[in-house]
Amino acid sequence: MSSTTSTEPAASGAAAGPLGQIAITGAVREYGKGGRRVTALGPIDLQVPAGEFIVLVGPSGCGKSTLLRLIAGFEPVSRGSVLVDGGPPVPGHSAGVVFQQPRLFPWQTVRGNVALALKYAGVSRSERDGQADALLARVGLHGTGDRRIWEISGGQQQRVAIARALAVPTSLLLMDEPFAALDALTRERLQEDVRQVSAESGRTTVFVTHSPDEAAYLESRIVVLSGRPGRIAADLRSDLPRTGIGADELRETPEFARLRAEVATAVKAEAATAERRDRG
Ligand SMILES: Nc1ncnc2c1ncn2[C@@H]1O[C@H](COP(=O)(O)OP(=O)(O)OP(=O)(O)O)[C@@H](O)[C@H]1O
DSSP: OOOOOSOOOOOOSSOOSSTTOEEEEEEEEEESOGGGOEEEEEEEEEEEOTTOEEEEEOSTTSSHHHHHHHHHTSSOOSEEEEEETTBOOOTTTSOEEEOSSOOOOTTSBHHHHHHHHHHHTTOOHHHHHHHHHHHHHHTTOTTOTTSBGGGSOHHHHHHHHHHHHHTSSSSEEEEESTTTTSOHHHHHHHHHHHHHHHHHHTOEEEEEOSOHHHHHHHOSEEEEEOSSSBOEEEEEEOOOOOSSOOHHHHHTSHHHHHHHHHHHHHHHHHHHHHHHHHHO
């Protein structure tokens, strides 16, 4: 992906604290009412310094997406607090979010999809197309602005979704299994690119995945959640070499294999514990 753009994350309002910092304290999310109340997540305590890239993994249904929605401000906490840049997150403003499905507007062009996000971010009409093209170039889609959504591949659609998330003027990027529906080759290319985009933009990034391989490839801080209600079971950090080494070469190192196995073992152990508990 190209690093040439003038669209850098902007300050997200008057909130105090370093831009992109996430502070989660005793956060719990419950669903339902009365006797049917279910704790889906927590309590969670998690600090993510500004500019850090963390990967969230855990058994199915443990609350990974719920945690992301709390950080995005799409849902409130039932107890505890989630602060972004020192204040409560504001939905649509505190974070750029990429979902498993690109969720693009099919009646808009590729450029139009990104320009719409820029419109909501308050960018003037005269600047939108230029900034949209710069963001598209940044995610490897130079020259595709006039194409229709149905004319581009699934991988390219997900790149448009990333460009759209980068259009949100915040220092936080949240990604919820964004590559799960893509073929292996496209997925690997996008993994490489997302690491680069995140590093170039300096955004704090929280990336949810089911895949131990993806987790190990993407980052050195991997947070493993337990089975429901999701709590932090492990906060793994590795010193895997990540600069001056190609993706294939990295995947062939014994350190990478060890980290991938460590993540897989931790997730399997949490899933087994949750299963035993659910069976009573
Ligand atoms: N709106 C809701 N109402 C009731 N329960 C919900 C709601 N959203 C999520 N849940 C429950 O909360 C739990 C956590 O769901 P969540 O989707 O966050 O898990 P996840 O780890 O992202 O799952 P997966 O890996 O399968 O995508 C699940 O048991 C789910 O059924």
